Amino acid sequence: MLGNFQQSQLRIELEAKQSTIRDSLINTKQLEQWIWPQTLSANLPETLSAGLKFTSKLAFLEIEYLVKVADDNCLRLILSNGIDGYQEWCWGDGWMQSRLEGITLLPLELGQTYNLMRLRQHIEMRQNNKE
Helix, strand or coil: CCCEEEEEEEEEECCCCHHHHHHHHHEHHHHHHHCCCCEECCCCCCECCCCCEEEEEECCEEEEEEEEEECCCEEEEEEEECCEEEEEEEEECCEEEEEEEEEECCCHHHHHHHHHHHHHHHHHHHHHHHC
8 A cells, every 4th residue: 555654533522422423423324424535335324333344435535444343432543545554433421522644645634534524423413403
């Protein structure tokens, strides 16, 4: 793989329950809503689970994922193709964090920040619709 080794760790606080954050990350219909403009593989199951392989595409870039862990407060993904590395999401009531490491030509920290902000916006919209 061409590129540089990069790593990024981000943590934010938000007014959301652990279950809301989990659903936004592991429920594929919700994941597809906030991960836009990326698109995910067709025919994904309703929820991500360990052992599942899928891809995301953004223009000419394709990233392959292998779900290593998908539980109540952690999602760990092995990445290949456009990024060789891994991403880990952890969360609890009122917080979430993401750690991303890999070799790529892409600016990982910029992409990770964008995804975290999109996820936060998605969760806040869901919270507001429940009120």
